[in-house]
Amino acid sequence: MSEQKTLSNQLVKMAIEIGPLALFFIANSRWGIFTATGVFMIAIVISVCCSYLIEKKIPILALVTAFVVLIFGGLTLVLNDALFIKIKPTIVNLLFAFALFSGLAFKKLFLKIIFQGAFNIKDAGWRILTYRWGSFFIFLAVLNEIVWRTVSTDMWVNFKVFAIMPITIIFSLFQLAVVNKYKK
Structure with missing residues (x-):
């Protein structure tokens, strides 16, 4: 029963994390980037609230x-300009990289x-992971900049949903x- 509850909790957490992005994709394909942005904003707030209700943090x-x-x-x-939602991943990734490298x-091993x-x-393993993740976040920021500047908005949304997630999962698996090497 405990394993089933753990699996259930993991699936709920995954839905909370992936849900806003999935809704962003669906809304963009039906109603365009501006409606999708509004849906994404609402979904992310709901996601954070659900995280708090489930984990109490x-x-x-x-x-x-x-x-x-x-x-x-x-x-x-407000400005009716998709540029801002397109550069959001760049800003987030650079903030995470900056935080990790500053640490x-x-x-400080954040x-x-x-x-x-x-x-x-x-700690040696945490330092390696911190360096790798910081570098990975910079890579994602640069990749986002290249993609949003060179393809249509719909293609950028597809890239955001169907490329970034698999790239991140593959990178995580390599870590x-x-x-394993630095287990205590």
Whole structure:
């Protein structure tokens, strides 16, 4: 019963994380980028609220992402300019990279602080993961800039939904070797 509840909780968490992006994609394909942006903003707020109700806390990454979505989504809608929602992933990824690399510079391992309950690894492993994730976030920021500047809005939305998630999952899986190597 406990394993079934854990699986159920993981599926709910995944739905909370992926739900806003899926709704963004669906709304964009039916009504366009501006309606999709509004739907995304509402969905991200609901997602953060659901996270709080389930976990009794709001993960910092979700909070930062929601804040940036609301700012850039709001700018998109108020100024009627899709540029702002398109650069939102760039800004979020650069913020995460900056935070991780700043932490390294000041000898703070933010990934360890955030994920310590999930992984019990040595500080050397956390440093490697921090460097890799910081670099990965920069890669995603650059990739987003290239894509939104070179393809249509609909293609950019497809890229955001169907490319970024698999790229991130694949990158995450490659990090398991570090987790295994540096287990305590």
